[in-house]
Amino acid sequence: MKPVYVLGTGQLGHMLRQAGESLGVTVHLIELDSNLQTLPVDKSVITTEIEFWPNTVLTRKISKSSSFINHNVFPILTDRLSQKKLLNDLNLATVPWAFLSCKMQWPQVFSNLGQRVIVKSRHGGYDGRGQWHVSPDNTNTLPDTLYGHCIVEKNIHFSNEISLIGARGRNGATAFYPLTHNFHENGMLRTSVALLNKNTQQSIAEHMLSVIMHKLNYIGVMTMECFVVSDGLLINELSARVHNSGHWTQNAASISQFELHLRAILNLPLPTPVIHMPAVMLNLIGIKPHMAWLSEPRLHLHWYNKIVRDNRKVGHINLVDTSPIVLSRVLHSLLPVLPVEYANYILWARNKLSQQ
Ligand code: ATP
Ligand code: MG
Numbered sequence: 001m002k003p004v005y006v007l008g009t010g011q012l013g014h015m016l017r018q019a020g021e022s023l024g025v026t027v028h029l030i031e032l033d034s035n036l037q038t039l040p041v042d043k044s045v046i047t048t049e050i051e052f053w054p055n056t057v058l059t060r061k062i063s064k065s066s067s068f069i070n071h072n073v074f075p076i077l078t079d080r081l082s083q084k085k086l087l088n089d090l091n092l093a094t095v096p097w098a099f100l101s102c103k104m105q106w107p108q109v110f111s112n113l114g115q116r117v118i119v120k121s122r123h124g125g126y127d128g129r130g131q132w133h134v135s136p137d138n139t140n141t142l143p144d145t146l147y148g149h150c151i152v153e154k155n156i157h158f159s160n161e162i163s164l165i166g167a168r169g170r171n172g173a174t175a176f177y178p179l180t181h182n183f184h185e186n187g188m189l190r191t192s193v194a195l196l197n198k199n200t201q202q203s204i205a206e207h208m209l210s211v212i213m214h215k216l217n218y219i220g221v222m223t224m225e226c227f228v229v230s231d232g233l234l235i236n237e238l239s240a241r242v243h244n245s246g247h248w249t250q251n252a253a254s255i256s257q258f259e260l261h262l263r264a265i266l267n268l269p270l271p272t273p274v275i276h277m278p279a280v281m282l283n284l285i286g287i288k289p290h291m292a293w294l295s296e297p298r299l300h301l302h303w304y305n306k307i308v309r310d311n312r313k314v315g316h317i318n319l320v321d322t323s324p325i326v327l328s329r330v331l332h333s334l335l336p337v338l339p340v341e342y343a344n345y346i347l348w349a350r351n352k353l354s355q356q
Helices: 011-023 056-062 080-089 103-113 136-141 199-214 259-265 291-295 326-331 340-353
Strands: 004-005 027-030 043-048 095-101 115-122 131-134 150-154 160-169 174-176 180-185 188-194 218-228 232-239 279-284 299-303 312-319
Touching: 004 011, 004 115, 004 188, 004 312, 011 259, 043 232, 043 259, 080 199, 080 232, 095 103, 103 115, 103 136, 103 150, 131 136, 160 199, 174 199, 180 340, 199 218, 199 232, 218 259, 279 326, 279 340, 291 299, 312 326, 326 340
Parallel strands: 004 027, 004 043
Antiparallel strands: 095 150, 115 131, 115 150, 160 174, 160 180, 160 218, 180 188, 188 279, 218 232, 279 312, 299 312
8 A cells, every 4th residue: 555645744644644553554744844855756645634835845846746635626725715616606605705805895894794704814724813803993903914815704693513524535435424513712623522313414514515525526534614503504614634523533433534534545445434422522722631531431532742832732532432421421520620611611512412
């Protein structure tokens, strides 16, 4: 089997490498400024764990190589403007939005989208970075250089946020996980819950993501984040990679999202993963490791070995058990060993589990 090279060296890359080990697939993580000599481009399968990369000798070389899976897709999906246009062309519902190219547009923007909007940089934002909450009295807080390089969206009310993670193989076959329920705070994912019961949203969401993946002739795992509103689902954004909201699959699915991605890009069988149990994922953000967590046998710790900084994702915890009641009790028992803000996330997750 060809070796896999992953652009980027972050935690998603490491988790792809771990998944490769059990399949006997060698996964190398590559720095963006790596020496080209060390990368046998034509004899490898290249994928990415990051969505936006600078123009380096390496990225220029691989961006046109057929070994770099989906190389034609990244320019479309990593620019919020072309991503939104694609969704609109496919008649898939999104939040009302506009391209923001100059200050003169503001009166029209507020009249079309309402008085509370979110400006999002076209490239490179993540975890809520590269976003500005704007109303008519603070448009001057936006950097001048942003115009032409951002879109603006209506700030909507939604009842829930969900994501669908799916994969498409080279032969066009697809596989999906159950919808994941997500809780964000300040633009950052805090916790996810995956339940076993599939509802009607599942087939609607699978249809939407299938349309997108087939249109792009996409290979690998793709993630679709949606807002749930009274009219149905609005697509928030797409990621052409494995996703934080799919981390629960490492411990509660027969095939994790990382393995599923490797299978798809290596043209290996792509059956629908079997989900064994409901699961909860808690992101560990800006906190030091606490070995007392390991006293709980249902807890799977995934620690990224990164320097702990405020607002930095440094690990995650997966909790799985066949009983949602037990899971809920375990979540409650973690309150004393997690920072006080986790009380909110735990409350939200316990509430979701009660719907199982
Ligand atoms: P990610 O970390 O998933 O890459 P991101 O930084 O790319 O996130 P978004 O997913 O666009 O950014 O936004 C982050 C969160 O901010 C969303 O999950 C949602 O909670 C909130 N949000 C984004 N857009 C809107 C909107 N138009 N109206 C209301 N809330 C929004
Ligand atoms: Mg997002």
